[in-house]
Amino acid sequence: STSGMKTITIPQATNDSFIEVLRTLYLTLQHTTAKESYQFDLGQCQWVHPLLVLPLSAFINVSGSTYLLDGQTSSGSYLNTICFPQGISALSPLQHYAQSNATKSYTPISVLKQDMPEQEREKLQTQFDHMILRVLQPAAGAANAIYYPLSELVTNIFDHSHSNQGYLFGQYYSTKQFLDICIVDTGRGLVQNYAEEKGLN
Numbered sequence: 001s002t003s004g005m006k007t008i009t010i011p012q013a014t015n016d017s018f019i020e021v022l023r024t025l026y027l028t029l030q031h032t033t034a035k036e037s038y039q040f041d042l043g044q045c046q047w048v049h050p051l052l053v054l055p056l057s058a059f060i061n062v063s064g065s066t067y068l069l070d071g072q073t074s075s076g077s078y079l080n081t082i083c084f085p086q087g088i089s090a091l092s093p094l095q096h097y098a099q100s101n102a103t104k105s106y107t108p109i110s111v112l113k114q115d116m117p118e119q120e121r122e123k124l125q126t127q128f129d130h131m132i133l134r135v136l137q138p139a140a141g142a143a144n145a146i147y148y149p150l151s152e153l154v155t156n157i158f159d160h161s162h163s164n165q166g167y168l169f170g171q172y173y174s175t176k177q178f179l180d181i182c183i184v185d186t187g188r189g190l191v192q193n194y195a196e197e198k199g200l201n
Helices: 018-029 050-063 074-081 091-100 118-136 143-159 190-197
Strands: 006-009 038-041 066-068 110-113 165-173 178-185
Touching: 018 050, 038 050, 050 165, 050 178, 091 118, 110 118, 118 143, 118 165, 118 178, 143 165, 143 178
Parallel strands: 006 038, 038 066
Antiparallel strands: 110 165, 165 178
């Protein structure tokens, strides 16, 4: 392990059901705390799901953890392509990614930061939205059904969670005809939010 860090081997989910991937995420993070750093070993993962990738990215970045990844495997190549775990937090690299990966069925990990100028953050989110629409190619008039909830969820990151940054990631499964969009923040959770807003501390 790196500098005495505890190594956590991430198990391979047995299937891609929401419950199974959630179980894998739980097993990965159940004995961790963001106040410590870990080394995450992705060597057993032949494929990875957005529900595992994005929370793990956020955790690695917040805790200063590291990871082991074989970039020659299919999952390693995929994770490198989506900019795991750092993500993209500026408009220019995101636009370059969109142009050079125009045929891909996924977006990179996109990071929105509270200390960004609001206009820059909005442009970054809009570029992410455009990539989602490009991947989906929705019917005419369906764009607002995608834009509005995404906008509300992103607004929630800074208005309610009191987080300094949020992570966005999308993956479209063409054979199954569904889209996974993950949004993660590292702010206060629902329980703490409710307690603070209701003065229950």
